[in-house]
Amino acid sequence: MTRKNTLQLGTFGTNLAPGITFTTIPGALTTDWSRVRHLALAAEQMDFEAIVPISRWKGYGGEHNPHSDAYETLTWAAAVGAVTTSARIFATVSMPIVHPVMAAKQLATIDHVTGGRAGVNVLGGWYRPEMPMFGGDLLEHDARYDMADEWIEIVRRLWTEPEEFDFSGDYFELSGLFSMPKPLGERPRIMNAAMSGRGLDFALQNSDVIYVKLRDDRDAAAEQVADIKRQARERFDREIEVWTFGYVVDGETEQDAQDFLHFYAQEHGMHDAAINALTIMGVEAAVAGDNSTAARRFNWVAGDGGVPLVGTAAQVADGLEWLADVGIDGCLLGWPLWEEGMARFERDILPLLVARGLRAADPH
Numbered sequence: 294m295t296r297k298n299t300l301q302l303g304t305f306g307t308n309l310a311p312g313i314t315f316t317t318i319p320g321a322l323t324t325d326w327s328r329v330r331h332l333a334l335a336a337e338q339m340d341f342e343a344i345v346p347i348s349r350w351k352g353y354g355g356e357h358n359p360h361s362d363a364y365e366t367l368t369w370a371a372a373v374g375a376v377t378t379s380a381r382i383f384a385t386v387s388m389p390i391v392h393p394v395m396a397a398k399q400l401a402t403i404d405h406v407t408g409g410r411a412g413v414n415v416l417g418g419w420y421r422p423e424m425p426m427f428g429g430d431l432l433e434h435d436a437r438y439d440m441a442d443e444w445i446e447i448v449r450r451l452w453t454e455p456e457e458f459d460f461s462g463d464y465f466e467l468s469g470l471f472s473m474p475k476p477l478g479e480r481p482r483i484m485n486a487a488m489s490g491r492g493l494d495f496a497l498q499n500s501d502v503i504y505v506k507l508r509d510d511r512d513a514a515a516e517q518v519a520d521i522k523r524q525a526r527e528r529f530d531r532e533i534e535v536w537t538f539g540y541v542v543d544g545e546t547e548q549d550a551q552d553f554l555h556f557y558a559q560e561h562g563m564h565d566a567a568i569n570a571l572t573i574m575g576v577e578a579a580v581a582g583d584n585s586t587a588a589r590r591f592n593w594v595a596g597d598g599g600v601p602l603v604g605t606a607a608q609v610a611d612g613l614e615w616l617a618d619v620g621i622d623g624c625l626l627g628w629p630l631w632e633e634g635m636a637r638f639e640r641d642i643l644p645l646l647v648a649r650g651l652r653a654a655d656p657h
């Protein structure tokens with residue numbers, strides 16, 4: 294696919310309440326299909342490249358239990374795919390939960406619905422509390438990716454092999470495997486956010502897009518991105534993109550933006566739930582950083598731990614330019630108040646990105 298924009302953009306988590314910001318303020322995201330549809334169309338209006346949901350089957354508890362109210366992502370992607378025309382529509386699939394035969398066929402279906410715009414964000418899994426609902430438990434960390442190797446091989450073969458085949462592995466023993474129709478074109482694009490050694494190896498071998506939690510220092514972040522791309526090239530002969538995600542809080546002045554951040558995340562944030570989520574993630578996932586710091590917790594409440602893009606329109610554009618400068622290919626975005634936030638992004642921030650050469654002049 295030819296790449297039009299230096300910094301690709303997408304939305305993150307429009308399938309669940311309250312989106313990627315853990316806030317109780319009125320207007321925060323709800324599971325309301327008319328809103329999901331509107332936000333998908335708003336993303337396409339700005340020529341965003343990707344629409345990515347979050348896979349969540351149980352919330353993070355606390356008083357408000359954020360993410361307990363979540364649309365299932367494969368059916369969601371089919372529906373979003375049917376009302377959109379240009380963005381790539383991702384489903385997020387937790388490999389320990391969704392059987393590969395089911396995933397392969399559902400994703401091929403979405404690929405047909407969208408005319409070849411399907412993608413899949415594959416997860417090794419880390420949120421243990423939702424596993425007993427499916428009658429199982431999470432494997433030990435590295436074994437999750439041994440299982441994932443088998444899972445993805447089965448899916449890829451189902452997408453390409455015309456005849457029935459058997460698969461015999463450590464985790465799957467399946468016979469007469471078959472799936473039609475095949476996806477259109479090459480295959481659905483695969484993304485993954487594994488950050489650990491074993492998880493990263495899986496991602497380098499299998500993903501077209503890898504997500505990173507960037508280091509703060511510019512040189513260190515640039516080296517981090519370059520290293521991932523270099524490893525993909527040298528070890529696996531693959532060209533991959535590196536993306537990240539962030540939350541946008543813009544204001545007339547920097548102080549306005551900071552005040553609003555304080556209002557929705559500090560005064561009306563779901564802090565107890567963020568502590569629950571980070572505690573579990575700290576045990577289960579090899580994500581860099583200290584989960585116990587107040588700053589880390591605040592960043593989870595403010596935007597699911599993403600990059601803070603907070604300030605005036607120009608400062609938000611600076612933040613996005615910084616990402617492009619360190620080699621990031623794309624960034625998923627979320628807002629505390631999605632409808633107004635995306636409208637302001639289109640009006641105030643997108644033109645700055647165009648002026649800085651990060652986005653094409655005319656989206657259409």
Ligand SMILES: Cc1cc2nc3c(=O)[nH]c(=O)nc-3n(C[C@H](O)[C@H](O)[C@H](O)COP(=O)(O)O)c2cc1C
Pocket residue numbers: 346347348349385414416417418419420486487488489490491492493504505537538577578579580625
């Ligand atoms: C862009 C992005 C999307 C993610 N989506 C989900 C998700 O939908 N559900 C989920 O449980 N975790 C999600 N995660 C968390 C990752 O799965 C988690 O950070 C990863 O498993 C940790 O890597 P490791 O397994 O190598 O330790 C996402 C992370 C990122 C950066």
